[in-house]
Amino acid sequence: MIEATGLTKRYGDKTAVDGLTFTVRPGRVTGFLGPNGAGKSTTMRLVLGLDTPTSGRVTVGGRPYPALSAPLRTVGSLLDAKGVHGGRSAYDHLAGLAAGNRIPRRRVEEVLESVGLPPDTARKRVKGFSLGMGQRLGIAAALLGDPEVLILDEPVNGLDTEGIRWIRELMRSLAAEGRTVFLSSHLMSEMELTADHLIVIGKGRLMADTTMRAFIESHSGAHTLVRSPQPEELRALLEAAGARVHVTPRGGWRVEGPDAGTIGDLAREHGLALHELTPAHASLEEVYTALAQDEAEYRTEAAR
Numbered sequence: 001m002i003e004a005t006g007l008t009k010r011y012g013d014k015t016a017v018d019g020l021t022f023t024v025r026p027g028r029v030t031g032f033l034g035p036n037g038a039g040k041s042t043t044m045r046l047v048l049g050l051d052t053p054t055s056g057r058v059t060v061g062g063r064p065y066p067a068l069s070a071p072l073r074t075v076g077s078l079l080d081a082k083g084v085h086g087g088r089s090a091y092d093h094l095a096g097l098a099a100g101n102r103i104p105r106r107r108v109e110e111v112l113e114s115v116g117l118p119p120d121t122a123r124k125r126v127k128g129f130s131l132g133m134g135q136r137l138g139i140a141a142a143l144l145g146d147p148e149v150l151i152l153d154e155p156v157n158g159l160d161t162e163g164i165r166w167i168r169e170l171m172r173s174l175a176a177e178g179r180t181v182f183l184s185s186h187l188m189s190e191m192e193l194t195a196d197h198l199i200v201i202g203k204g205r206l207m208a209d210t211t212m213r214a215f216i217e218s219h220s221g222a223h224t225l226v227r228s229p230q231p232e233e234l235r236a237l238l239e240a241a242g243a244r245v246h247v248t249p250r251g252g253w254r255v256e257g258p259d260a261g262t263i264g265d266l267a268r269e270h271g272l273a274l275h276e277l278t279p280a281h282a283s284l285e286e287v288y289t290a291l292a293q294d295e296a297e298y299r300t301e302a303a304r
């Protein structure tokens with residue numbers, strides 16, 4: 001569990017994190033969203049004791065990070081996958097971390113295997129690693145102490161489809177084991193597939209702290225995807241019934257207002273065929289973009 005209370009960080013007159021209060025709970029993946037410069041990395045650094053709050057506090061497993069007796073056994077993190085000395089092998093890097101944290105050497109082999117780094121690769125210098133291999137090594141380091149809490153800043157950055165899928169499945173299985181998983185990403189489609197819960201910040205302040213489902217449903221009206229071989233007749237009918245009808249990029253209509261049942265009945269009453277009738281919600285990306293726009297407009301209004 002991660003608990004932040006009134007967490008604030010100022011750099012000179014710049015407030016990077018502004019009175020954040022939130023709890024990241026175990027057993028689920030919590031996504032951390034916000035535009036560039038919103039304060040996500042600063043928040044994660046504060047959780048990990050890499051920076052000290054100007055005011056407020058944050059605890060991991062009930063204690064501030066500096067008070068943890070065995071930090072790597074409590075919280076594993078991936079902030080910057082390039083933070084490994086390139087001249088060392090992956091194995092030596094992990095063995096050094098294990099020795100410094102009283103973690104048995106056999107755990108190094110276990111985590112290397114669990115992240116899919118084979119022994120011959122693990123003995124090579126990190127300098128020659130691809131981005132994906134470097135990311136796997138960073139995650140191996142995060143898992144080394146078998147921690148209850150994992151914090152990952154942009155773990156899928158630059159990875160290919162296979163690497164992205166691997167991270168998604170790993171995060172979900174770690175949460176299913178009852179761990180606390182907190183991760184940031186700018187890839188909304190990926191976040192939508194990975195996270196159960198969302199914490200959204202803007203300009204250092206909390207904008208939303210809710211389940212993925214509630215976030216999407218509460219900020220977007222439901223709609224229905226509709227296709228018909230008589231599209232213009234159907235459109236006229238729907239608009240006459242008060243629906244808002246938009247063309248989708250895939251062709252067909254996106255209909256807001258009447259639900260799928262009402263649309264189906266209307267089409268049948270007028271003898272129109274339907275080739276698709278799919279109840280749908282907006283994507284996380286659409287909801288998030290709309291929320292960010294509302295926030296920007298609100299701030300512009302407030303500044304007038």
Ligand SMILES: Nc1ncnc2c1ncn2[C@@H]1O[C@H](COP(=O)(O)OP(=O)(O)OP(=O)(O)O)[C@@H](O)[C@H]1O
Pocket residue numbers: 011014015016034035036037038039040041042043
């Ligand atoms: N050490 C620092 N000194 C001065 N300002 C800083 C420092 N670290 C962060 N900031 C500022 O604090 C704000 C928040 O930065 P932060 O990196 O936490 O945002 P972020 O949400 O992680 O952004 P991104 O998505 O681009 O990684 C930014 O305006 C940044 O310029």
